[in-house]
Amino acid sequence: MKKVQIVILVAIAAAVAILISFMGNLSTYETIASARQKPGKTVTIIAHLDNKLPIEYDPVKNPNFVSFHISDTLGNTAKVVYHFEKPYDLEKAERITLKGRMNGDVFEISRKDGILLKCPSKYKDDPNAAKKELTQN
Amino acid sequence: MEYIGEHLLPGKIGHFFAVLSLAASLIALISYFKATNAKTPDEAQSWRKMGRIAFGIDVLAVFAVLFTIIYIVSNRLFEYNFAWEHSSRSLPLNYLLACIWEAQEGSFLLWTIWLCVLGAILIKKAGKWEAPVMTVMSFALFCVATMILGIYVFGHNIGINPFILLREKMTGAPIFSRADYLSFPQMKDGQGLAALLQNYWMVIHPPILFLGFASTIVPFAYAIAGLWKKQYGDWTKTALPWTLFSAAVLGTGIMMGAAWAYESLSFAGYWAWDPVENASLVPWLVMVAGLHTQVVYNATGHSLRATYFFLITQFIFILYSTFLTRSGVLGDTSVHAFVDSGMNVQLGLFVAVFFIPAYGLFIARYKKIPFIAKEEQTSSREFWMFIGSLVLFLSALFIIVSTSLPVMNLFRKEKLTTGDDPTFAYNRVEIFIAVLLGLFTAVTQYLKYKVTAKDHLIKKIAVPTIVALTISILVSVFGGINYDKYGAGFMVAIHLAMFAAIYSVVANAAYIYSGMRGKLKAAGASIAHVGFGLMLVGILFSSAKKEVLSHNTTGIMLTFDPEAKQDPTENITLLKGVRTDMGKYWTTFIDGDSIEPRSKAQYFHIRFEKKDGTKNFDLYPHWLKSNKGQQQISANPDKYHYFDRDIFSYITAADNPEQRRDDTVRFKSNPVALHDTVFYSKGIIILDSIVVNPEKYHFGKGDTALMAKLTIISKDSMHYTATPVYYVKDNQAQYIHDTVFAQNLALRFNGLSAGRKIDLGIKESAAMVPFVALKVYEFPQINILWIGTIIMIIGFIMSMVWRRRQARALRAQ
Numbered sequence: 001m002k003k004v005q006i007v008i009l010v011a012i013a014a015a016v017a018i019l020i021s022f023m024g025n026l027s028t029y030e031t032i033a034s035a036r037q038k039p040g041k042t043v044t045i046i047a048h049l050d051n052k053l054p055i056e057y058d059p060v061k062n063p064n065f066v067s068f069h070i071s072d073t074l075g076n077t078a079k080v081v082y083h084f085e086k087p088y089d090l091e092k093a094e095r096i097t098l099k100g101r102m103n104g105d106v107f108e109i110s111r112k113d114g115i116l117l118k119c120p121s122k123y124k125d126d127p128n129a130a131k132k133e134l135t136q137n
Numbered sequence: 138m139e140y141i142g143e144h145l146l147p148g149k150i151g152h153f154f155a156v157l158s159l160a161a162s163l164i165a166l167i168s169y170f171k172a173t174n175a176k177t178p179d180e181a182q183s184w185r186k187m188g189r190i191a192f193g194i195d196v197l198a199v200f201a202v203l204f205t206i207i208y209i210v211s212n213r214l215f216e217y218n219f220a221w222e223h224s225s226r227s228l229p230l231n232y233l234l235a236c237i238w239e240a241q242e243g244s245f246l247l248w249t250i251w252l253c254v255l256g257a258i259l260i261k262k263a264g265k266w267e268a269p270v271m272t273v274m275s276f277a278l279f280c281v282a283t284m285i286l287g288i289y290v291f292g293h294n295i296g297i298n299p300f301i302l303l304r305e306k307m308t309g310a311p312i313f314s315r316a317d318y319l320s321f322p323q324m325k326d327g328q329g330l331a332a333l334l335q336n337y338w339m340v341i342h343p344p345i346l347f348l349g350f351a352s353t354i355v356p357f358a359y360a361i362a363g364l365w366k367k368q369y370g371d372w373t374k375t376a377l378p379w380t381l382f383s384a385a386v387l388g389t390g391i392m393m394g395a396a397w398a399y400e401s402l403s404f405a406g407y408w409a410w411d412p413v414e415n416a417s418l419v420p421w422l423v424m425v426a427g428l429h430t431q432v433v434y435n436a437t438g439h440s441l442r443a444t445y446f447f448l449i450t451q452f453i454f455i456l457y458s459t460f461l462t463r464s465g466v467l468g469d470t471s472v473h474a475f476v477d478s479g480m481n482v483q484l485g486l487f488v489a490v491f492f493i494p495a496y497g498l499f500i501a502r503y504k505k506i507p508f509i510a511k512e513e514q515t516s517s518r519e520f521w522m523f524i525g526s527l528v529l530f531l532s533a534l535f536i537i538v539s540t541s542l543p544v545m546n547l548f549r550k551e552k553l554t555t556g557d558d559p560t561f562a563y564n565r566v567e568i569f570i571a572v573l574l575g576l577f578t579a580v581t582q583y584l585k586y587k588v589t590a591k592d593h594l595i596k597k598i599a600v601p602t603i604v605a606l607t608i609s610i611l612v613s614v615f616g617g618i619n620y621d622k623y624g625a626g627f628m629v630a631i632h633l634a635m636f637a638a639i640y641s642v643v644a645n646a647a648y649i650y651s652g653m654r655g656k657l658k659a660a661g662a663s664i665a666h667v668g669f670g671l672m673l674v675g676i677l678f679s680s681a682k683k684e685v686l687s688h689n690t691t692g693i694m695l696t697f698d699p700e701a702k703q704d705p706t707e708n709i710t711l712l713k714g715v716r717t718d719m720g721k722y723w724t725t726f727i728d729g730d731s732i733e734p735r736s737k738a739q740y741f742h743i744r745f746e747k748k749d750g751t752k753n754f755d756l757y758p759h760w761l762k763s764n765k766g767q768q769q770i771s772a773n774p775d776k777y778h779y780f781d782r783d784i785f786s787y788i789t790a791a792d793n794p795e796q797r798r799d800d801t802v803r804f805k806s807n808p809v810a811l812h813d814t815v816f817y818s819k820g821i822i823i824l825d826s827i828v829v830n831p832e833k834y835h836f837g838k839g840d841t842a843l844m845a846k847l848t849i850i851s852k853d854s855m856h857y858t859a860t861p862v863y864y865v866k867d868n869q870a871q872y873i874h875d876t877v878f879a880q881n882l883a884l885r886f887n888g889l890s891a892g893r894k895i896d897l898g899i900k901e902s903a904a905m906v907p908f909v910a911l912k913v914y915e916f917p918q919i920n921i922l923w924i925g926t927i928i929m930i931i932g933f934i935m936s937m938v939w940r941r942r943q944a945r946a947l948r949a950q
Binding site: 002003004007008011014015018019022023025026027028029042044046057059060062063064084085086088095097099111112113116118 | 405409468469470512513515520523524527528531534535538539542551552553554555556557558559560562566707708709710712771772789790792881908910912
């Protein structure tokens, strides 16, 4: 066997090992209900902001504490606690991707990148926002 | 209905040229294809002539499209969707081009323009390779032209028409039922350019990045041409400057994106392994792998098959990246991908029409690609260059597989996503890649092609090795890298990588003198490697030693969040005028009222005073309020540059001045006797004394003034004083309020009440104190990263010039 072939085999083995360990660290997308079944495990939830309940954020008291409520398409709701600043456009987000753990009844997010907002027109075209603009007045 | 005041002609002209460019690129494609497969030179010549004419028409049409869009936007023709959606009257002209590439269709146009420029150069320079290479170019031009076509075929739309009218796009909106809709206020101005893009980086970063994207097709086209014409090894020397050009420009574009993210976005860093960043890094890694094997083939005849594979694959990855970032599949995983624009099938096809024929041809011809049966020596340069390329490729493969999770999810029932710590998932693998690449780049130049004598190698490499080892031990001991967040193993890896990076810098710098005897013209590769090594050093330092300075160390008000464990308290709140303790600095929020009229940016003035008194400086981080669609805020950081580190700060929250004005909370009245105590939500207030006609206010003889001296003791046993004043002027009761910002407390002396008591008004409201919450980071040695990048790019360019001269000399023979 040639050296190069050996090297390639080793490289493939390493790549496979890395990918397997990568896959092992992945989390799953869950609904709020199924996340409740897995307390303490890191999961990802796609939901939207529950507008009926207020967003709690008082930077004068504590700039590192945000709490709000989400509801998902199945109609379940949960309280979310995020230990960072309030993302600027949280109120306007159409959809929120949250990565964290269910801790009792509260969904805890302990990493800054645990919240990803999908906002209308960040630097993209959103027909709905534009339509809204045109129907005003 | 006849609409009043519309300018329809520019749109018709623009769309005509868009269709013309599609047709012309198709004719160019067919002509060049025929020219490539022609049996006789005469036949080839006539087809090629036709191809050139068609290509020329295409170029004219593409520029006509561009100028029409510029005309529409600069003349504020808001009846066009493009102008209405992406520009506004207040937009300064230098951002005119930026609003063109804000739109999907505009960025495709940018790609087309660069393809045209590159095609024109190739026609002039490619010689006998013109026909096959231009066939590939024309095919790409044809594909990209469909992206800005915007016509409907059997209910499917093909491309996005940049010349569509707003009323055609928003068919449902009621105002378009009026013939005079253009006189309506919402048609008088456009939506404007997204605030994030109103930045000088956005004027230069996209054109460079897209030139990089567009240029990757040239090495790919040469590889296809080689397979197609069965002249397998003939093109590699001619095409080498192109590979270098592409690697240089794409690398510059990527790093400009990193600089943009660092300079003006609040991502708190230059690289976050965001899928959009990865999507452009991966083709670059494969391109660099292909570049090395191409050099190996030119020097030794080895690695031609690998060269084909890498140069084809890098371009396929470019197309795949385009699909990833523009199709909307990354919507839930990336902060800055485009949204789904209904072109997914078209974008997928764009990948497929290149993927299938390119790999098909590669596999069909694979056996015929020449190779040297005798294997490379372990002591040879080509062997280790190949291994290095393989490592680059595997690293790219790892990144792209990880980035493609959303695509895999399309076919899976149980949807997967990144785990707990997405960036560490990359870092823990890439750190070892960095170790390997650092070592390879350090040592391999000292090896000779074919075979290297052992004592020769040892003699040459001994000094740089010892120097590098010494420096890196010094760095490890005194550099203060104690990044134990991920355990000792990872920290060891960081120190290893630091050694490898320093080794790469030292060994390559030394090689310029010992190996090339200072012959700088030919030293492009060594210089690029020095730059690459410096980049690694900068990355390792700034990431491992990045420090959050804005820990809330005030010790107050943190009982609110008992769950805040370890150190996520990255924000600190500064009350206006209150000097606050922040680790090594005292920080004061001076004011936040200055607003730049044009961009509506609100600047916050923050003063930093180093506690040891050596340094004071001011930062002005600001907020941009976007006018786009809805109110939207984006924070732009400000930095103070020390020579060896940056202090980086951005605003994460601020109070709303309007809210402060409409403060509806009322003063609650409380009768208090002298030395009496009243409660408020966070503590007690004691009336110490009452002063008549206090001196500090300079009351006249006829005035009656009373000042209450109050002591406030909060729950956390902090003491504050307040002195509200009550006075009578012109028979009117007047008040001078006092506030305790830290307690959200406003106090008013309402007057006297029965039983030797005073009436004390107490108001508690969060909305009254001007404040900001901000983050402050320290990035050490970030300058090494930028300097390394510049050196690497210079190395690439020097190499390109050198190889071009070699290729020209070869042609002249």
